[in-house]
Amino acid sequence: MEYKWIIREKADPKAVESLGKEINLNQTLANMLVNRGVDTFQKAKDFFRPDPDKLHDPYLMKDMDKAVERLALAIQKEEKILVYGDYDVDGTTSVAMFYGFLKQFYSHVSFYIPDRYKEGYGISEKGVRFAAENNFSLVVSLDCGIKAIEKVALAKELGVDFIICDHHTPGDILPPAVAILDPKRSDCEYPYKELSGCGVGFKLVQAFSDYRKEDPAKVMAYLDLLAVSIAADIVPITGENRILTFYGIEKINNNPRPGLKALILRSKIEKEIEISDIVFKIGPRINASGRLEHAKASVELLISDDLEDALARAEIVDTVNAARKNFDENITKEALTMIHGMEEIRHRKTTVLFKEDWHKGVIGIVASRCIEKYYRPTIILTESNSKATGSARSVFDFDIYEAISECSDLLEQFGGHKYAAGLTLSVANVPAFQERFEEVVSARINEIHMKPVLEVDDEILLDQINYRFFNILKQMAPFGPGNPEPIFCVNQVYAEDVRILKDKHLRFNVVQDGQETKPVCIAFGMADKNMYPDEIMYKMLNRKMRFDLAFEIRENTFRNNSSLQLYVKDIKFD
Incomplete structure (x- = not known):
């Protein structure tokens, strides 16, 4: 998938300079904070040191x-x-x-x-x-x-x-x-x-x-569960949510309840828990029982007060999650085949698919997978209790809930948010809904919505990447909507020592003229990524072709040795 890069505009230079002096930060970091609305000493203090006393009454x-x-x-x-x-x-x-x-x-x-x-x-x-x-x-x-x-x-x-x-x-x-x-x-x-x-x-x-x-400490003991809900429900991690998540993640890492501890062990997470671990590892396991069987199993796991009991329950949930992955993969293949095989659907602004025997528990995941291939507002429908029921997922900055609302006369029930929604309608109304939804979205959607966006915080030089820089970035966590994980770019660089890992990932050192730092880059799943006709990423990097690189900065620890690595988000060749 080709991304459109949006590099954030530089913040007000006076505000950046003032904040940088007040809290002793370089211009790149001060600019990032001002762009996130942190433009005074007091706001920076609140941001870096969330205070539970500032929770609202x-x-x-x-x-x-x-x-x-x-x-x-x-x-x-x-x-x-x-x-x-x-x-x-x-x-x-x-x-x-x-x-x-x-x-x-x-x-x-x-x-x-x-x-x-x-x-x-x-x-x-x-x-x-x-x-x-x-x-x-x-x-x-x-x-x-x-x-x-x-x-x-x-x-x-x-x-x-x-x-x-x-x-x-x-x-x-x-x-x-x-x-x-x-x-x-x-x-x-x-x-x-x-x-x-x-x-x-x-x-x-x-x-x-x-x-x-x-x-009050008895109330704060529930922040681990609350942090999981905030992360998994993809709500903004700003304001009050930032305070709640900050202390919730701290509790998860230091003293999680038995149910969450069991899920962490089943997920084989051997580092400090981050928001991404909840979104991609812990959350899906909690969700799995409700998707395929009954969510009561997840509640019983989360309220368990004994680790042995919790581990047994987590194993059951984990087994259900494995089955969920199988359903998810098979239905996604079917859905993509349907889109690819029908020219009329392929050239639409929306994807609305219906198949009566798709598993209701995974259609939301399938909608997200379809967007990864065909980037547009997507609704996947199946039959349940003689009704068509579906999950909707949206694309960057497009309000799918509002679009569905415009079709409400065809629906029996709907609800949700800007980026995700659920709906129920008569099976007989599915064709009419497909047409109406396409009309509504086509009238509302702009070109910027039709291409995945990669928001880049700033262009930097490779020599700026060091532990002082990284340690300040770490203190900006927890990351999520409203406070995304920082993404940077470097321009006109080339690769050295390019290797393929596990047949699909890339590892290489990135080199920039005039810079001494040559950090290791990891590009997950990009080894055979098609860039141009008859060209794949691995070959182009090996030829030392110049490219622009977008990345996150991460710490890698191996045999007690730690180093900074760049996790590649995207590569654009000249």
């Missing part, structure tokens, strides 16, 4: 007082409480956190995760009736519920109250719940709008813990 969230009051009443009257969450990572970590918190001091509490295949996303009628039939008079929903107007109304009829903790965008009408905690409510003045579903639940835990006059 949970009572600033609309309805927080009502939620605390109703929860307190339920405990006082010994009512049965049901903790209800979605089946993805955000939902299962939310349930594990809130259930674990209540279980410390209250025994009349259980949890419920809907079955992806029998009930679908969010609050289900089956879940509501389960609560009523089993005498649960209060349901706390996490990471779902903001659009469940009919289901919450049914619960009210059946004598079941709801406290909704959600972070998705509300509709024009809110459900008839006792309390609705969602910073995206138009009437909510909570200062930070980008919390994960688990993050909203955490604010309720904070408020209720304060009401009970609990030690």
Whole structure:
């Protein structure tokens, strides 16, 4: 895939110079910080030294007082409480956190995760009736519920109250719940709008813990779960999320709960955990049980308080994840074959594919894989419970949720974010939806959306790459949306000592005229990458052709010896 490089514009020179002097940084690093909105000494202090005392007062969230009051009443009257969450990572970590918190001091509490295949996303009628039939008079929903107007109304009829903790965008009408905690409510003045579903639940835990006059350390003990939800749900790691993630990652590395410790061991991660480890190794394992079987297994793993028990549960989850990978690979091949074989689809601005026997649990992953090959807004649909149900994924800076909203008259249900969404519709409406979605996207999408973008922080010289530079970059973590891992470029360089590793990766030293530093570069999966007709990357590098290089700086440790390496993001030849 060919990337369009966007090199960030230089920040205001006066602001860069001022910040550089105040905190003793070179112009490259000071420019990066100013471009990230860190342009004063105090902002730099807050950025490099996140302070948990600067977390927002949970009572600033609309309805927080009502939620605390109703929860307190339920405990006082010994009512049965049901903790209800979605089946993805955000939902299962939310349930594990809130259930674990209540279980410390209250025994009349259980949890419920809907079955992806029998009930679908969010609050289900089956879940509501389960609560009523089993005498649960209060349901706390996490990471779902903001659009469940009919289901919450049914619960009210059946004598079941709801406290909704959600972070998705509300509709024009809110459900008839006792309390609705969602910073995206138009009437909510909570200062930070980008919390994960688990993050909203955490604010309720904070408020209720304060009401009970609990030690704040008991609340902070759940930050490992919260960090996993923030990373896996791809919400911005800015503002309050940065503080929560910083301390959550610290807890994961120093004292994770048994369930996460077991997942780390199963993932064979033998270094400090980073956001990318959660996104690509830990998160998919938590997600796997909900994709193929039932997410209850993931919650039981995350609430386990015994490492031996957790290891046994993690092994089961890991086995399911291996099966998930197999489904994912096979369905992706089918989907790509469908696109390649139909000229009309191949030349569209969108991909919308439907096949009734595709596994519902992996269609979101398949949509992402299709975008890697055909870069455009993509929806993969399958049949479930006699309906077409699908997952949507978007491309750089294109709001797929808004585009789907324009087709709402053809849908029975939809929800999501700018870059990912879910939808349900009648099988008969699939062809009409394919056409309408193509029309809507074609009218909205720009040329910049149609090519993958690589955002480069700055052009540098190879001699700038040293441990002082790298150690400051490390302190900018945790990285994620809103604070991406720094990417740099060097221009007009060439390669020496080019080798192929494991038949597909490249290792070489990069050389720049006038510079002494010749760092090792690792280019994953690029050995036989086609660059031009009859040319592959390996041969072009071996001929010492000049190129521009985009990369991240990483530390490699082998036999107790550490060195800096460049992880190649892209190469552009002259």
